[in-house]
Amino acid sequence: MSDKNPKKKVIVSKSRLKDLEGFEDLIEEFYDDVDVRKSTSKDQRINDFETLNFLENENLRLEKVNIAFNNKISNYINHPQSDALNEIQEKKIYHSEEELFTLLGDDHSALQQNLSRLLNGLK
Amino acid sequence: MKLPILKEIKLNTFTVNELVESLRLQEAGSFPTYIVLNSKTIGETNEILDSIAAAFVQLNTNPKFPYPFYAVTDVISYHPSIPICKSVKDLPRHFVVGNSRLKGRELAILNKANLLKDKVVNLPFYERISKFHTLVKKQRSLYDSTKKLAYLENLIDQVRKSR
Numbered sequence: 001m002s003d004k005n006p007k008k009k010v011i012v013s014k015s016r017l018k019d020l021e022g023f024e025d026l027i028e029e030f031y032d033d034v035d036v037r038k039s040t041s042k043d044q045r046i047n048d049f050e051t052l053n054f055l056e057n058e059n060l061r062l063e064k065v066n067i068a069f070n071n072k073i074s075n076y077i078n079h080p081q082s083d084a085l086n087e088i089q090e091k092k093i094y095h096s097e098e099e100l101f102t103l104l105g106d107d108h109s110a111l112q113q114n115l116s117r118l119l120n121g122l123k
Numbered sequence: 124m125k126l127p128i129l130k131e132i133k134l135n136t137f138t139v140n141e142l143v144e145s146l147r148l149q150e151a152g153s154f155p156t157y158i159v160l161n162s163k164t165i166g167e168t169n170e171i172l173d174s175i176a177a178a179f180v181q182l183n184t185n186p187k188f189p190y191p192f193y194a195v196t197d198v199i200s201y202h203p204s205i206p207i208c209k210s211v212k213d214l215p216r217h218f219v220v221g222n223s224r225l226k227g228r229e230l231a232i233l234n235k236a237n238l239l240k241d242k243v244v245n246l247p248f249y250e251r252i253s254k255f256h257t258l259v260k261k262q263r264s265l266y267d268s269t270k271k272l273a274y275l276e277n278l279i280d281q282v283r284k285s286r
Binding site: 050051052054055056057058059061062063065066069070073074076077080082083085086089090092093096097099100103104108109110111 | 126188189217220242251255261269272275279282
């Protein structure tokens, strides 16, 4: 019988429920097809999702910490490239400096010409 | 099973041995925690934080990973080991959640978080961070030399054009 005619669920607010406190059974007795229930407030629903959201973000954070320390930093430590790259850069700097001094030391270079103009002007 | 949310810890004595015991009892490192150090001078605060950092080393727990330990003080703004916050309001909101009864799905996610935490706790943080700092120095020197090389190449180009 109850399966065929399920009770109608009447959802009331928290404040309204307070007014009806103690009368729920009476109402349900009087109206056979009514089931008085407390509504879930919006704040409560937001709080529920807040916890879920926090836990998902927390999992993500821990996963990132794990990847950073377990994979990335381990890789940097076990296969460092900085020393080799630094060496290449130092060599390139040395050759560039040599090239620059050769260019500047040339008689036709702008530096030489300006210097000679300056020094000749002093005579 | 408890949610990993911020909780305040109270420390009465600040000698390293007693701190080790207090921090262990109050589960610092297993949960995000903070200590309020108001009404202390700069010297006192630094001394206390150094002792706390030493206690964490003895506990083989890092004050930053997996769960942070914050010192709330407005007299200093930086400590090399312990993260500092000016006030309780400035603590990260991420760890501030209402502590309600957990439901099935939330418990399942929390279980996963606990598994991850156990995995992360066993990592040698101190060793890896110190090695990482050495690598960072080398990367900085690489950055400087790359910058110098770019400057020299630019200069060579300009000299060539001016001929």
